[in-house]
């Protein structure tokens with residue numbers, strides 16, 4: 166099924182802007198092919214710049230025609246995202262990324278009906294680049310500006326491809342900065358049922374990777390090493406947190422102390438046991454997430470269940486959710502890899518729904534580092 170998880174699907178094929186593509190003389194109108202204008206109601210440009218991905222996407226009448234993502238790789242050397250470097254890289258990337266998206270969708274700037282951008286939450290300096298660019302472009306083209314909440318967009322990524330969930334549904338949104346269980350009643354009517362009290366699930370992956378001396382972002386690497394490991398090798402504790410909230414900081418501390426003690430006994434402990442440690446940690450993070458998701462489904466009686474955000478790219482979470490869904494009789498929705506981590510397709514899609522509702526922003530709008 167298109168857009169749906171397939172067991173065995175494993176590689177994350179995130180798009181990266183090809184090197185050397187951005188030629189100064191590149192003319193987006195050179196091969197311009199006019200779209201079938203009479204059928205088209207809305208062409209939306211989406212812009213994402215909340216963290217370390219600069220992305221632009223084109224949504225035409227609810228379908229994605231381009232989703233260009235430039236990933237900033239220089240942060241790996243620092244073990245995490247450096248905000249100043251991120252905003253500078255967004256400034257360099259934003260124009261070529263937008264031009265490539267327009268070229269891939271075979272449209273010109275003048276065909277755009279609205280510009281949607283991530284207003285927050287995220288890194289303020291990074292958000293400022295996308296916000297300022299979107300404001301400038303909307304003003305120059307005299308078209309509406311649409312502000313988008315990044316967390317809502319992660320959820321609305323489920324409407325990019327079939328099969329689409331029906332309302333109401335539950336979404337477990339798990340990323341580098343957030344872990345939330347959201348009850349989604351309508352496109353923009355969402356209720357937060359639970360969230361993390363400390364670290365996010367993605368942070369738990371990334372901080373474990375740091376303890377294991379793996380580079381940032383560690384989530385995909387832990388996923389890869391875990392494939393050949395024994396998940397029962399090292400049992401880590403499951404925290405008892407009331408309601409539908411989460412906590413990952415205790416787990417992080419227990420991993421830290423466990424590894425420190427083992428390395429004292431055997432300096433090569435990490436090297437000799439990497440797949441088993443990764444599989445054990447991953448299995449605990451996933452069981453924490455899925456136990457709360459099962460509780461949310463029981464409490465609400467909802468059987469339309471989805472996941473979103475960067476950690477939903479985790480292959481073990483995807484396969485375990487698929488199995489749990491079969492066991493519980495849920496309809497499970499798992500986004501394609503490219504719509505899990507940060508991307509502008511989800512911003513353009515959310516922008517399309519706001520465009521239909523004529524919900525526009527004005528030129529005074531400012532980015533929000535925190536936005537619930």
Ligand code: ADP
Pocket residue numbers: 216217339340341342343366367368370371382383384385388474475476477478479480505506507
């Ligand atoms: P944010 O919006 O908070 O920057 P993203 O939605 O881009 O987060 O997700 C990034 C997070 O997802 C990182 O913490 C990264 O380690 C994690 N992640 C990405 N792929 C995987 C994977 N395969 N397994 C586990 N975590 C992953």
Ligand code: MG
Pocket residue numbers: 315319340341474475506507
């Ligand atoms: Mg994100």
